[in-house]
Amino acid sequence: MTVFSEVADRVWVRRLDWCDVNVTVVGGSDGLLVVDSWASAPSARGLLEEIGSLGGPVRWLVNTHDHFDHTFGNAAFAEAGAQVIAHEDVLRTLPDHAAAVQRQAALDLEGAPPDPRLRGLVETEIALPTRTFSSVTVVDLGDRAVELVHPGRGHTSGDCVVRVDDVDVLVAGDLMEEADGGIPSFGEDSWPLDWPLSLDVVLQMVTPATVVVPGHGRPVDRDFVEEQRNTIGVVAETIRDLAARGVPASQAAEAGDWPWPVERLGHAIERTYAQLPAGQKRLPLV
């Protein structure tokens, strides 16, 4: 079992083994704010007991985006009395995402050795956010304030970063990743053309001293964010150029010169091709 490590005054991060996902806790005089809820309600109930040792009731839970490993524990936090806060798109997209994940997990369970964690995921009751915002909102923890900012679309349409200004910490969700080779996840709900520009907004909130907590992996610094932003920009620009040269999406993987192994780019190519006709943005991505 991993433990919480205090990365700044009353800001604790725990890297959980299942899904290798981070949960962050921010302490204030009026209670605790938790960022992301892990991958099932039963797992989150166990986690809540551990969080209890940090002192104070959990009064707020923030989802950095809708993905199951960040939201499926919501019901446990709601039962404990926490307000569940997320970008407004999470409210819209979470029900379908959750249904798809639970359907697939139920199939995976069939004929496989019993996996209590996966069973917990399948049986998890999905709790939706009860408070949403569109661009920015502030949560008052009593003696400190926490800012939630939607910098634009990127890893999903509803990404949010959590800024604890008084100790210069920023929790970034999956807008960047340090784990697994430090390659972000381009899912079928990602927005590769918008992503570098959204990270430019994040960089405006980050100083050379900021501790940046990614959704997966160890805390990173501004240089890491900048480098990942630039590499995502190269990916997006490469795809845009291939499309402009008339290369069909089906041949783009072979035709491109990629900064990361092409098999790690997930749905980046199809997502970018799909988005190009609607948005012929010429803002610099690299």
Ligand SMILES: [Zn+2]
């Ligand atoms: Zn994610």
